[in-house]
Amino acid sequence: MSYKPNDSQPSGELVIQVVAMPADTNANGDIFGGWLVSHMDMGAGVAGRRRANSRVVTVAIETLTFLKPVSIGDTVCYYANLLRVGRTSMHFKMEAWTLSLQDERAKKVAEGIFVFVAIDESGKPKPVDR
Numbered sequence: 065m066s067y068k069p070n071d072s073q074p075s076g077e078l079v080i081q082v083v084a085m086p087a088d089t090n091a092n093g094d095i096f097g098g099w100l101v102s103h104m105d106m107g108a109g110v111a112g113r114r115r116a117n118s119r120v121v122t123v124a125i126e127t128l129t130f131l132k133p134v135s136i137g138d139t140v141c142y143y144a145n146l147l148r149v150g151r152t153s154m155h156f157k158m159e160a161w162t163l164s165l166q167d168e169r170a171k172k173v174a175e176g177i178f179v180f181v182a183i184d185e186s187g188k189p190k191p192v193d194r
Protein backbone atom coordinates (compact mmCIF):
# COMPACT_ATOMS: atom_id res chain seq x y z
CA MET A 65 0.00 0.00 0.00
CA SER A 66 1.47 3.39 -0.93
CA TYR A 67 1.32 6.43 1.27
CA LYS A 68 1.04 9.96 -0.12
CA PRO A 69 2.04 12.63 2.40
CA ASN A 70 -0.52 15.40 2.80
CA ASP A 71 0.10 18.36 5.06
CA SER A 72 -3.16 20.15 4.35
CA GLN A 73 -5.51 17.54 5.74
CA PRO A 74 -5.29 14.49 7.99
CA SER A 75 -4.71 11.11 6.44
CA GLY A 76 -6.23 7.93 7.84
CA GLU A 77 -8.90 6.93 10.30
CA LEU A 78 -9.67 9.11 13.33
CA VAL A 79 -8.93 6.83 16.29
CA ILE A 80 -8.64 9.15 19.32
CA GLN A 81 -9.63 12.73 20.17
CA VAL A 82 -8.55 14.32 23.45
CA VAL A 83 -8.23 17.82 24.91
CA ALA A 84 -4.74 18.79 26.18
CA MET A 85 -4.90 19.77 29.86
CA PRO A 86 -2.58 21.78 32.15
CA ALA A 87 -1.33 18.57 33.80
CA ASP A 88 0.09 17.46 30.42
CA THR A 89 2.59 20.33 30.06
CA ASN A 90 6.39 20.35 30.06
CA ALA A 91 8.67 22.94 31.69
CA ASN A 92 8.09 25.36 28.75
CA GLY A 93 4.35 25.33 29.31
CA ASP A 94 3.69 23.42 26.06
CA ILE A 95 2.31 19.92 25.95
CA PHE A 96 4.80 17.19 26.88
CA GLY A 97 5.96 15.11 23.89
CA GLY A 98 5.55 11.84 25.79
CA TRP A 99 1.87 12.57 26.23
CA LEU A 100 1.46 12.83 22.47
CA VAL A 101 3.51 9.68 21.85
CA SER A 102 1.43 7.63 24.28
CA HIS A 103 -1.74 8.64 22.47
CA MET A 104 -0.21 7.91 19.06
CA ASP A 105 0.78 4.48 20.39
CA MET A 106 -2.68 3.89 21.84
CA GLY A 107 -4.34 5.02 18.61
CA ALA A 108 -2.23 2.68 16.51
CA GLY A 109 -3.07 -0.07 19.00
CA VAL A 110 -6.79 0.58 18.56
CA ALA A 111 -6.43 0.32 14.77
CA GLY A 112 -4.12 -2.71 15.03
CA ARG A 113 -6.44 -4.59 17.35
CA ARG A 114 -9.32 -3.98 14.96
CA ARG A 115 -7.31 -4.98 11.87
CA ALA A 116 -5.82 -8.13 13.40
CA ASN A 117 -8.92 -8.97 15.44
CA SER A 118 -6.63 -9.98 18.30
CA ARG A 119 -4.36 -8.61 21.01
CA VAL A 120 -1.48 -6.55 19.67
CA VAL A 121 1.72 -5.04 21.08
CA THR A 122 4.01 -2.27 19.93
CA VAL A 123 7.29 -3.72 18.69
CA ALA A 124 8.85 -0.52 17.31
CA ILE A 125 8.45 3.16 16.68
CA GLU A 126 10.39 3.55 13.47
CA THR A 127 10.13 7.32 13.03
CA LEU A 128 8.69 10.10 15.13
CA THR A 129 8.71 13.83 14.43
CA PHE A 130 7.26 16.67 16.48
CA LEU A 131 6.33 19.38 14.00
CA LYS A 132 4.66 22.07 16.10
CA PRO A 133 4.03 22.73 19.79
CA VAL A 134 0.65 21.87 21.27
CA SER A 135 -1.10 24.27 23.67
CA ILE A 136 -3.34 23.70 26.64
CA GLY A 137 -6.96 23.52 25.49
CA ASP A 138 -6.16 22.26 21.98
CA THR A 139 -8.17 19.26 20.86
CA VAL A 140 -5.66 16.70 19.62
CA CYS A 141 -6.95 14.31 16.95
CA TYR A 142 -5.03 11.12 16.18
CA TYR A 143 -5.26 9.42 12.79
CA ALA A 144 -4.07 5.92 11.89
CA ASN A 145 -3.16 4.94 8.37
CA LEU A 146 -2.29 1.29 7.71
CA LEU A 147 0.79 1.24 5.48
CA ARG A 148 1.68 -2.44 5.39
CA VAL A 149 0.65 -5.82 6.74
CA GLY A 150 3.39 -8.42 7.18
CA ARG A 151 3.03 -11.99 8.42
CA THR A 152 2.39 -10.96 12.05
CA SER A 153 3.16 -7.23 11.96
CA MET A 154 1.35 -4.07 10.89
CA HIS A 155 2.92 -0.69 10.11
CA PHE A 156 0.80 2.34 10.91
CA LYS A 157 1.54 5.90 9.95
CA MET A 158 0.19 7.96 12.85
CA GLU A 159 -0.62 11.64 12.62
CA ALA A 160 -1.58 14.04 15.41
CA TRP A 161 -3.52 17.17 14.42
CA THR A 162 -4.74 19.99 16.66
CA LEU A 163 -7.89 22.04 16.58
CA SER A 164 -8.04 25.20 18.67
CA LEU A 165 -10.80 27.67 19.44
CA GLN A 166 -8.50 30.51 18.30
CA ASP A 167 -7.67 29.10 14.86
CA GLU A 168 -10.14 27.23 12.67
CA ARG A 169 -7.45 25.48 10.62
CA ALA A 170 -6.29 22.08 11.81
CA LYS A 171 -2.50 21.82 12.25
CA LYS A 172 -0.40 18.68 11.97
CA VAL A 173 1.75 18.60 15.11
CA ALA A 174 3.38 15.16 15.03
CA GLU A 175 3.74 12.08 12.87
CA GLY A 176 5.44 8.74 13.09
CA ILE A 177 5.47 5.11 12.07
CA PHE A 178 4.38 2.61 14.70
CA VAL A 179 4.84 -1.13 14.22
CA PHE A 180 2.49 -3.53 15.98
CA VAL A 181 2.55 -7.32 16.22
CA ALA A 182 -0.52 -9.51 16.68
CA ILE A 183 -0.05 -11.89 19.61
CA ASP A 184 -1.80 -14.97 20.93
CA GLU A 185 -2.82 -15.69 24.53
CA SER A 186 0.75 -16.52 25.51
CA GLY A 187 2.19 -13.33 23.98
CA LYS A 188 3.71 -15.06 20.94
CA PRO A 189 3.39 -13.50 17.46
CA LYS A 190 0.44 -14.82 15.46
CA PRO A 191 -0.37 -14.34 11.77
CA VAL A 192 -2.56 -11.46 10.63
CA ASP A 193 -5.06 -12.16 7.83
CA ARG A 194 -3.84 -10.38 4.70
Ligand SMILES: CC(C)(COP(=O)(O)OP(=O)(O)OC[C@H]1O[C@@H](n2cnc3c(N)ncnc32)[C@H](O)[C@@H]1OP(=O)(O)O)[C@@H](O)C(=O)NCCC(=O)NCCS
Pocket residue numbers: 121122123124149150151152153154179181183187188189
Ligand atom coordinates in the same frame (compact mmCIF):
# COMPACT_ATOMS: atom_id res chain seq x y z
C1 LIG B 1 6.60 -8.07 19.82
C2 LIG B 1 7.11 -9.46 20.21
C3 LIG B 1 5.92 -10.36 20.58
C4 LIG B 1 7.79 -10.02 18.94
O1 LIG B 1 8.33 -11.26 19.30
P1 LIG B 1 9.55 -11.86 18.46
O2 LIG B 1 9.82 -13.22 18.96
O3 LIG B 1 10.64 -10.87 18.39
O4 LIG B 1 8.86 -12.02 17.04
P2 LIG B 1 9.47 -12.12 15.59
O5 LIG B 1 10.96 -12.01 15.55
O6 LIG B 1 8.82 -13.33 14.99
O7 LIG B 1 8.87 -10.80 14.89
C5 LIG B 1 7.48 -10.64 14.75
C6 LIG B 1 7.24 -9.53 13.74
O8 LIG B 1 7.71 -8.31 14.30
C7 LIG B 1 8.62 -7.68 13.38
N1 LIG B 1 9.63 -7.01 14.15
C8 LIG B 1 10.40 -7.53 15.14
N2 LIG B 1 11.23 -6.60 15.62
C9 LIG B 1 10.99 -5.47 14.89
C10 LIG B 1 11.54 -4.16 14.90
N3 LIG B 1 12.51 -3.82 15.75
N4 LIG B 1 11.06 -3.26 14.03
C11 LIG B 1 10.07 -3.58 13.17
N5 LIG B 1 9.49 -4.81 13.11
C12 LIG B 1 9.97 -5.73 13.96
C13 LIG B 1 9.19 -8.83 12.56
O9 LIG B 1 9.68 -8.37 11.32
C14 LIG B 1 7.98 -9.71 12.42
O10 LIG B 1 7.13 -9.19 11.42
P3 LIG B 1 6.40 -10.18 10.31
O11 LIG B 1 5.87 -11.38 11.06
O12 LIG B 1 5.27 -9.35 9.76
O13 LIG B 1 7.43 -10.53 9.32
C15 LIG B 1 8.14 -9.41 21.38
O14 LIG B 1 9.33 -8.79 20.93
C16 LIG B 1 7.60 -8.65 22.58
O15 LIG B 1 6.76 -9.15 23.32
N6 LIG B 1 8.07 -7.39 22.75
C17 LIG B 1 7.54 -6.53 23.83
C18 LIG B 1 6.29 -5.79 23.32
C19 LIG B 1 5.80 -4.82 24.33
O16 LIG B 1 5.76 -5.09 25.51
N7 LIG B 1 5.39 -3.65 23.81
C20 LIG B 1 4.97 -2.58 24.67
C21 LIG B 1 6.15 -1.74 24.97
S1 LIG B 1 5.95 -0.90 26.50
